[in-house]
Amino acid sequence: MPSTKSLGYIRHHLYSHHFDLYRNSANPNWTYFQRGFLRTMLQPQIHALLSKNMLTPKQIELINREIHDQNSKITKCKVPNIENIIFIIIESYLSMTSDMIVDGKEITPNLNALKRDSTVYYNGKMKSNITIGESGDGQFICMTGLLPLRSEITIGKAKEIVLPGLPIILAKKMNLETKMLIPTTPSMWEQEKMCKQYGISKLYSSNDFNTGKGDLNDEQIFQALQSIDKHSTKPFFSIVLTMSMHQPYDHNLDMTFKLSSTDYSKEFLHYLNACHYTDHQIGKYLQHLKNYGIYDNSLIIITSDHHPNPNSLQMKDLNHDIPLYILNSGLSNNLYSGDCQQIDIYTTILDILIKDHLFWRGLGNTLLSSSRRTPLTQAKWDLSEWIIQNNYFKTRFQLE
Numbered sequence: 001m002p003s004t005k006s007l008g009y010i011r012h013h014l015y016s017h018h019f020d021l022y023r024n025s026a027n028p029n030w031t032y033f034q035r036g037f038l039r040t041m042l043q044p045q046i047h048a049l050l051s052k053n054m055l056t057p058k059q060i061e062l063i064n065r066e067i068h069d070q071n072s073k074i075t076k077c078k079v080p081n082i083e084n085i086i087f088i089i090i091e092s093y094l095s096m097t098s099d100m101i102v103d104g105k106e107i108t109p110n111l112n113a114l115k116r117d118s119t120v121y122y123n124g125k126m127k128s129n130i131t132i133g134e135s136g137d138g139q140f141i142c143m144t145g146l147l148p149l150r151s152e153i154t155i156g157k158a159k160e161i162v163l164p165g166l167p168i169i170l171a172k173k174m175n176l177e178t179k180m181l182i183p184t185t186p187s188m189w190e191q192e193k194m195c196k197q198y199g200i201s202k203l204y205s206s207n208d209f210n211t212g213k214g215d216l217n218d219e220q221i222f223q224a225l226q227s228i229d230k231h232s233t234k235p236f237f238s239i240v241l242t243m244s245m246h247q248p249y250d251h252n253l254d255m256t257f258k259l260s261s262t263d264y265s266k267e268f269l270h271y272l273n274a275c276h277y278t279d280h281q282i283g284k285y286l287q288h289l290k291n292y293g294i295y296d297n298s299l300i301i302i303t304s305d306h307h308p309n310p311n312s313l314q315m316k317d318l319n320h321d322i323p324l325y326i327l328n329s330g331l332s333n334n335l336y337s338g339d340c341q342q343i344d345i346y347t348t349i350l351d352i353l354i355k356d357h358l359f360w361r362g363l364g365n366t367l368l369s370s371s372r373r374t375p376l377t378q379a380k381w382d383l384s385e386w387i388i389q390n391n392y393f394k395t396r397f398q399l400e
Contacts, residue, residue, distance in 0.1 A: 054390065055386060055390045055392070059386050062379075062383060063383055063386060063387060063392060066363065066380075066383055067359065067360060070347075070358075070360065070361040070362070071357055071358070071361065072372060073347060073351065073361055073365065073366050073372065074351055074355055074361075074366075075351055075366060075368040075369045077330075077331060077351070077352070077368050078330060079330075079352070079353060079354075079355055080299065080328065080329055080330035080331075080352065080353075081297065081330075082174075082297060082298065082299045082328065082353065083235040083294075083297040083298065084176075084232075084235050084236050084237070084238075084294060084297065084298040084299070085170060085174075085176065085236075085237040085238070085298065085299045085300075085301070085349075085353075086238050086240075086289075086298050086299070086300045086301070087142070087237070087238070087239040087240070087301045088240050088242070088282065088300070088301065088302045088303075089138065089139065089142065089239070089240070089241050089242070089303060089304065089305050090242050090245060090278060090282075090302065090303070090304045090305070091135065091241070091242050091243055091244070091245040091246045091304070091305060092245045092246060092247070092304065092305070092306065092307065092308035093245060093275065093278075093303075093304035093307075093322060093323065094275075094304075094307055094308065094318070094319070094320065094321070094322065094323075095124035095125070095126070095319070095321045095322055095323040096124075096318065096319045096321070097272060097275045098111060098112055098115055098124060098323065099112055099115070100272070102259050102261050102263075102264070102269075102272060103259050103260060103261050105257065105259065105276075107272050107275050107276050107279070108275055108276065108279040109279065109283070110279045110280065110282055110283030110286070111279050111282065111302070111323075111325070114302075114325050114327065115325070119327075119328075120325055120326065120327050121324075121325070121326040121329055121331055121335060121367070122323065122324070122325055122326075122337075123323070123324045123336075123337055123340055123367060124321060124323045124324075125321050125337070125338060125339045125340060126303070126321055126322050126323065126324050126340050126341065126342055126344070127320075127321065127322075127339065127340070127341050127342065127376075128304075128306045128307055128320070128322050128342050129141055129147055129148070129341055129342040129343050129376070130148060130305070130306045130342075131148045131149065131150050131151075131154070132151070132152070132153060133148050133149075133153045133154045133155060134305070134306055135189065135241075135305045135306065136153070136154065136155045136189045136190070136194070137154055137305075137306070138304070138305030138306050138342070139194070139241070139305065140154055140155065140158060140194075141342050141343050141345070141346070142166070142303070142342070142345050142346060143163075143165055143166050143167070143198045143239075143346070144158075144163050144164055144165060144166070144198070144346065144362070145164065145166075145343060145346035145347060145360065145361065145362020145363055145364060146163075146164075146343075146362070146363060146384045146387060146388065147343060147363060147380065147381050147384035147385075148384075149385060149388060149389075150381065150385065154388065155189060155190045155193075155194055156190075157388055157389065158194065158197060158388060159190050159193040159194055159197060160391075161197075161388065161391040161393070161394065162197075162391060162393040162394045162397055163197045163198060163393065163397075164359070164360040164362075164393055164397050165197060165198035165199040165200075166198065166199075166346060166349065166350075167198050167199040167200050167237055167239075168198065168199030169199075169350070169354070169358065169360075170237050170353065170354075171199060171201075171237065173353075173354050174235065174237075174353065175234075175235065176234070176235050176236055176237045177201060177202070177232065177233075177234055177235070177236045177237070178199060178200045178201050178202070178236070178237045178238075179200060179201065179202040179203070179204065179228065179236060179237070179238050179239070180195055180200045180202070180203050180204065180238070180239040180240070180241075181204040181205075181221065181224060181225055181228060181238065181239070181240045181241070182203070182204070182205050182206075182240075182241045183205075183206060183215045183216040183217070183218075183220075183221050183241060183242065183243035184205060184206055184215050184216075184243070185205055185206055185207055186203055186205045186207065191203065191205070200239070204224065204228060208224075209224045215243055216243065217243065217244050217253075218242045218243065218244040218245075218277065218278045218281040219281050221240060221241075221242055221243070221281070222240075222281045222282070222284065222285040222288075225238070225240050225285060226285065226288050226292075229288075229289070229292065229294065230292070241305075242278055242281075244274055244277060244278055244281075245271070245274045245275060245278050245308075247308060247309060247312040248267075248312060249267040249268070249270035249271040249274065249308075249312060249313065250267070250270060251270060252270060252273045253273055253274050253277040254273055254276055254277040254280070257273055257276045257277070258273070259272060259273060264315065265313065265314035265315050266314075267312060267313050267314045267315075268313045268314065268315045271308065271312075271313055282302070286300075295328075296328060297328075298327075298328060299326070299327070299328055299329060299349075299352065299353070300325075300326070300327035300328060301324070301325070301326055301327075301345070301349065302323075302324070302325040302327075303322065303323065303324045303325070303342075303345060304322040304323060306322065307320040307321075307322055322342070324340075324345060324367075326348075326352070329352050331352070331368065335367060335368055335369070335370075336367050336368070336369060336370040336373075338370070340365070340367060341364060341365075341376050343362060343363055343364035343376070344364035344365050344366070344367055345364070346361075346362040346364060347361050347362040347363075347364040347365060347366050348364070348366050348367040348368060350362070351366040351368050352368070359396075359397060359398050360393075360397065363380050363383065363384060
């Protein structure tokens with residue numbers, strides 16, 4: 001019988017048997033309750049200890065092959081004349097609310113107008129790729145082109161490693177200042193640390209605009225963003241997170257927009273009210289960009305971090321797809337509009353803006369073309385996990 005002090009014994013009986021058996025589980029219920037809270041906290045540290053510098057030559061070969069093949073994803077679409085990039089990530093937004101009319105009222109008129117605009121790229125068939133990190137995972141996917149870890153909170157590891165942040169790449173290639181506005185304090189979900197990892201030079205939070213009064217609602221968020229825009233001295237890449245569509249859905253945000261249909265649960269009606277409220281704030285912000293003269297030369301991306309928790313809506317058989325809007329890309333809306341993945345956003349933005357060679361274009365597919373599409377396989381999840389767990393980019397990530 002091997003000694004219990006043996007690293008191999010610990011790896012086999014503690015890590016391999018208990019952890020690796022369920023490494024693909026992204027179910028929070030299993031993660032925290034079936035596996036146990038203490039083990040959940042210890043697992044990342046044990047995994048880091050046991051897997052440090054454990055990439056095999058075969059794993060490295062597979063990662064390098066994927067990276068080498070990435071530049072085949074570039075399309076021949078013309079690069080638009082873009083100065084600024086504005087990335088709006090809406091909390092818990094479902095595509096199905098687009099074009100919904102309840103009690104004779106349009107739920108999201110402003111976003112619906114974008115969807116009907118032939119100059120706007122829209123895809124409402126996007127699958128969320130988050131695991132147990134939820135909103136943090138949604139940001140991570142969009143900012144890195146990587147998939148999140150499957151059985152632990154990704155940012156717990158990602159905050160300590162080198163990442164191919166979208167802000168890092170675009171700031172270098174397009175000479176942009178990078179900034180982010182969040183509705184919470186900087187410590188929430190390690191936002192301050194993750195901003196640095198993504199390459200965001202300035203973080204604005206509730207501390208800057210609503211000191212001591214809690215999180216910012218979406219009206220306050222977009223008012224703050226207007227102020228930030230006006231003080232920009234050079235072209236910018238700004239990222240903004242909304243908050244008002246977060247659960248629980250137990251009251252109306254917009255008291256002038258009340259729904260009473262008996263076809264839906266009370267929770268879902270409150271959710272639709274929140275969608276209408278946020279849609280109104282986005283509409284006002286887009287009008288501000290037009291009034292301020294920076295709308296037409298700004299690439300504007302609007303998407304969701306993830307779908308809402310089904311239990312919070314008390315509705316069955318809802319479509320959980322999330323939307324993607326891309327404004328001012330110079331592309332028509334007759335491009336690829338089929339089923340896609342959240343991880344495709346990163347690859348698509350780089351395809352729109354940068355046509356020359358890049359070391360990293362993400363693990364997704366560009367939505368500018370339906371050719372050479374590869375499925376989101378177990379192998380890609382494995383590749384992403386190897387990259388994150390072993391700090392693959394520490395000595396390899398480079399900007400030409």
